[in-house]
Amino acid sequence: MKYENLLSDSQSGIATITINRPSKLNALNSETIKELHNAFKAADAASDVKVIIITGTGEKAFVAGADISEFADFSVAEGGQLAAQGQAMLFDFVANLSTPVIAAVNGFALGGGLELAMAAHFRIASDNAKMGLPEVSLGVIPGYGGTQRLPQLVGKGRAMEMIMTAGMIDANQALQYGLVNHVVAPEELIEFTQGIANKIMRNSSVAIASAIAAINAGYEDGENGFDTEITEFGKCFGTADFHEGTTAFLDKRKPKFPGQ
Structure with missing residues (x-):
């Protein structure tokens, strides 16, 4: 399947889905969310795929957030529908896939980007990664599961602080918090993630x-x-x-x- 905003590749049992909007720092718009749903669905259905890796193009950003221009003028009802549809189509969908999903977090993972990484089954970060949920600085809250998954991963107090301050944490702090499992150099990120995927594939x-x-x-x-x-x-x-x-x-x- 051809995608406008993604690269999808499958080799040796590992499907790698790469968000490819470098000019937008891989920000999530509605079309990218639809394409991600289709790419994850196809990878999960493929009998030869045992692990899925999700990452972003380049070293600057995994996903720098949502494309704000798409919903800046939404009504209350439209805002609620945006969150409900996004959660069902992508974030909850990924979290409940039967195929393991690993997020290889390269660079910024902010807003919807961190929410996508948290929907994955676990996360590995490059040492230049920065993560946060800055939505309250825009007068809104995380809507793609961030208020639920972040406390589950880092604890209520830390999640409250991160969300209320709209601040970012670096990769080492994310490791200390338990938000990511490993931190590696950017040039080692994909190979390291593939190494863990290979360990997973030895099992049932x-x-x-x-x-x-x-x-x-x-x-x-x-x-x-x-x-x-x-x-x-x-x-x-x-x-x-x-x-x-x-x-x-x-x-x-x-x-x-x-x-x-």
């Missing part, structure tokens, strides 16, 4: 999908994460991957998971 993709569902359930209102874990644990016993994994362990060999 079916079990990983169940683990994602169980972990996410613990953060959803009305869901009991322990109950979901029990259900997903039980489902694993009916999979070919479970049979292969346990048989390989008993045979003292490396498993060759069929992904079923």
